[in-house]
Amino acid sequence: MAVENSDDAPQKWPLRKRLEFIDFRLFWNGRVNRGDIRDTFDISVQQASSDLAHYERLAPRNMVYDRGQKTYVRTDTYHPALIERSSERFLLQLVAIDSGWMQREETWFDQLPPVDVTTLKRRPTGSRVLLEILDAIRNHTQVEIGYRSLTETADATRTIAPHALFYNSSRWYARAYSADHEDFRDYNLNRIGTVRKVGGIPADSDFDYEWVHTVDLEIGPNPELPPIQQEGVAAEYGMTDNKLLLPVRLSMAFYLMSEHNLDVDVGVLPAAKQQIVLLNRPDVDQARKSFRQLSKQAIKRALGK
Amino acid sequence: MAVENSDDAPQKWPLRKRLEFIDFRLFWNGRVNRGDIRDTFDISVQQASSDLAHYERLAPRNMVYDRGQKTYVRTDTYHPALIERSSERFLLQLVAIDSGWMQREETWFDQLPPVDVTTLKRRPTGSRVLLEILDAIRNHTQVEIGYRSLTETADATRTIAPHALFYNSSRWYARAYSADHEDFRDYNLNRIGTVRKVGGIPADSDFDYEWVHTVDLEIGPNPELPPIQQEGVAAEYGMTDNKLLLPVRLSMAFYLMSEHNLDVDVGVLPAAKQQIVLLNRPDVDQARKSFRQLSKQAIKRALGK
DNA sequence: TTTTATGCGTCGTATTTCTTGACGTATCGA
DNA sequence: TCGATACGTCAAGAAATACGACGCATAAAA
Numbered sequence: 001m002a003v004e005n006s007d008d009a010p011q012k013w014p015l016r017k018r019l020e021f022i023d024f025r026l027f028w029n030g031r032v033n034r035g036d037i038r039d040t041f042d043i044s045v046q047q048a049s050s051d052l053a054h055y056e057r058l059a060p061r062n063m064v065y066d067r068g069q070k071t072y073v074r075t076d077t078y079h080p081a082l083i084e085r086s087s088e089r090f091l092l093q094l095v096a097i098d099s100g101w102m103q104r105e106e107t108w109f110d111q112l113p114p115v116d117v118t119t120l121k122r123r124p125t126g127s128r129v130l131l132e133i134l135d136a137i138r139n140h141t142q143v144e145i146g147y148r149s150l151t152e153t154a155d156a157t158r159t160i161a162p163h164a165l166f167y168n169s170s171r172w173y174a175r176a177y178s179a180d181h182e183d184f185r186d187y188n189l190n191r192i193g194t195v196r197k198v199g200g201i202p203a204d205s206d207f208d209y210e211w212v213h214t215v216d217l218e219i220g221p222n223p224e225l226p227p228i229q230q231e232g233v234a235a236e237y238g239m240t241d242n243k244l245l246l247p248v249r250l251s252m253a254f255y256l257m258s259e260h261n262l263d264v265d266v267g268v269l270p271a272a273k274q275q276i277v278l279l280n281r282p283d284v285d286q287a288r289k290s291f292r293q294l295s296k297q298a299i300k301r302a303l304g305k
Numbered sequence: 306m307a308v309e310n311s312d313d314a315p316q317k318w319p320l321r322k323r324l325e326f327i328d329f330r331l332f333w334n335g336r337v338n339r340g341d342i343r344d345t346f347d348i349s350v351q352q353a354s355s356d357l358a359h360y361e362r363l364a365p366r367n368m369v370y371d372r373g374q375k376t377y378v379r380t381d382t383y384h385p386a387l388i389e390r391s392s393e394r395f396l397l398q399l400v401a402i403d404s405g406w407m408q409r410e411e412t413w414f415d416q417l418p419p420v421d422v423t424t425l426k427r428r429p430t431g432s433r434v435l436l437e438i439l440d441a442i443r444n445h446t447q448v449e450i451g452y453r454s455l456t457e458t459a460d461a462t463r464t465i466a467p468h469a470l471f472y473n474s475s476r477w478y479a480r481a482y483s484a485d486h487e488d489f490r491d492y493n494l495n496r497i498g499t500v501r502k503v504g505g506i507p508a509d510s511d512f513d514y515e516w517v518h519t520v521d522l523e524i525g526p527n528p529e530l531p532p533i534q535q536e537g538v539a540a541e542y543g544m545t546d547n548k549l550l551l552p553v554r555l556s557m558a559f560y561l562m563s564e565h566n567l568d569v570d571v572g573v574l575p576a577a578k579q580q581i582v583l584l585n586r587p588d589v590d591q592a593r594k595s596f597r598q599l600s601k602q603a604i605k606r607a608l609g610k
Numbered sequence: 611t612t613t614t615a616t617g618c619g620t621c622g623t624a625t626t627t628c629t630t631g632a633c634g635t636a637t638c639g640a
Numbered sequence: 641t642c643g644a645t646a647c648g649t650c651a652a653g654a655a656a657t658a659c660g661a662c663g664c665a666t667a668a669a670a
Binding site: 011012013014027028029030041042043084085086087088089090091092094095096098099101102103106111113114115116117118119120121122123124125126127129130131134135137138148149150151152153163164165166167168172190191219228229231232233235236237238246248249252255256258260261263264268269273276 | 316317318319332333334335346347348389390391392393394395396397399400401403404406407408411416418419420421422423424425426427428429430431432434435436439440442443453454455456457458468469470471472473477495496524533534536537538540541542543551553554557560561563565566568569573574578581
Binding site: 611612613614615616617618619620621622623624625626627628629630631632633634635636637638639640 | 641642643644645646647648649650651652653654655656657658659660661662663664665666667668669670
């Protein structure tokens with residue numbers, strides 16, 4: 001109180017979070033009141049009043065009390081004072097809530113807009129499974145997993161040493177060394193039923209050349225589209241000269257190609273379903289093949305030694 | 306353990322959050338120490354010590370101090386005491402961080418595992434645009450948007466009244482009444498460049514029959530797949546008797562079909578790229594068509610009156 | 611119109627929470 | 641062996657917050 005310059009920059013974590021909450025509600029809901037703050041943070045109404053006054057000192061032009069609505073409302077001159085105004089983050093939380101991955105109380109949302117997230121739900125990943133995989137990655141150890149392969153009826157056990165996670169087309173995978181096959185492979189997380197710690201020292205993940213090395217996917221709009229639509233597609237993906245260079249790990253090129261139908265020959269699908277095409281597919285396939293060979297050889301040398 | 310009434314249930318929000326933080330770190334990182342808590346919450350080490358003691362009283366079997374590592378580590382008997390152990394939520398945060406939508410400091414992660422999220426980034430949605438759309442949804446008002454249509458060169462202005470948001474294939478759309486066309490349409494959020502409040506009263510969103518009414522998509526494994534793989538696919542999507550009934554809004558059926566190549570005739574694509582097929586496509590198309598007609602007629606009646 | 615309920619704000623005092631400073635212990639590595 | 645760095649605890653003081661009391665403005669119900 002005696003100090004002046006500390007007024008605008010709250011130092012303590014609880015107060016800072018409450019002020020961020022006010023900012024958040026103003027931004028996304030356009031309104032906030034004392035009761036909201038009290039309910040969210042379990043504080044007294046007096047303290048909430050004080051917080052609102054504090055926020056008003058910080059950003060005087062952001063809100064005004066509307067006696068009719070009995071609440072603070074966002075002004076037209078509002079400008080975010082404390083929060084990152086990332087729409088992606090906001091939308092991501094909507095997905096999380098709509099999908100049941102988060103409770104609304106965990107977020108700072110008040111009223112949600114009408115939202116629909118329609119997806120084909122797949123078997124979820126057990127948190128215990130994920131935990132064990134993360135431990136194995138962190139400790140560079142091997143685990144024995146029960147894996148539901150697509151080509152076998154019963155669950156098979158595999159001994160693997162995961163070293164990274166990756167995500168594509170709403171599926172999560174572990175990139176892992178397979179002791180059984182003596183090479184590196186991908187394991188769909190939601191196909192892993194059980195995880196058990198086992199001993200043994202896995203091959204170093206540096207040998208996973210398909211993971212370490214990247215290739216540039218050359219992507220362009222489908223030439224079968226009308227020129228105006230090609231321009232639109234180019235703009236949407238931020239292409240320059242109708243071309244986009246996307247560096248991806250060799251081991252992930254397949255998934256990205258599959259996701260966007262880049263692995264289908266032009267003409268097979270209607271152009272509307274294949275807005276972008278891959279311009280250097282032979283190079284990509286070749287690079288992948290040769291690094292896969294080199295990786296296997298390197299592993300063999302390391303094991304033989 | 307000994308004392309029950311006040312010790313085990315932390316009442317105040319700041320303390321509760323700190324205890325949750327301890328639980329979170331133990332679960333996902335397997336370790337936590339005094340410094341972590343001090344750095345995250347801006348508290349003194351003494352207070353952090355007290356919090357750790359508090360947590361240990363809450364869940365005595367969850368952690369043990371390892372003098373060698375100079376840190377608390379998770380025990381094998383660990384069981385989450387305070388946090389929801391949702392792996393989806395954890396993985397979602399990984400995506401958010403890897404995509405730059407969240408800062409690592411905003412989350413409670415310590416060391417992240419090696420992660421790669423490779424996606425084709427599209428033009429992001431401006432937060433101001435999203436804010437205005439949300440306001441319009443909440444207040445049932447019309448806005449004039451600058452829209453980058455795929456079939457026109459320059460941005461066109463449209464007068465719309467959005468009433469819901471929906472998400473599919475990593476794109477967000479607004480479902481809105483179009484004053485120009487006198488029907489309900491979808492607007493890709495990242496194609497909206499500007500939003501301006503305008504007057505006028507839109508048609509009631511109840512008339513959006515394609516949004517209100519749902520249809521059951523009958524989905525089954527691709528019959529061209531070997532039987533064993535069909536079983537695997539059925540298990541992955543939680544089908545019963547090789548069939549899945551997925552209720553979706555009529556207006557969203559198109560997107561879901563497109564996402565999973567359900568709108569491609571069986572045989573055109575290799576079965577591996579089309580693991581599931583739509584069994585009742587004529588019904589879906591028919592339902593959509595007729596409700597679209599009915600909706601237009603209802604709007605006309607309401608306007609003429 | 612009056613009444614009642616529900617927003618908000620503020621003042622002074624009590625209480626809880628957290629910090630500060632001082633001091634002690636165990637482990638590791640130079 | 642020494643210094644650095646983890647941990648822990650105790651006691652006093654500062655800061656944050658709660659509690660109780662009171663006043664003001666608006667809207668909806670009586």
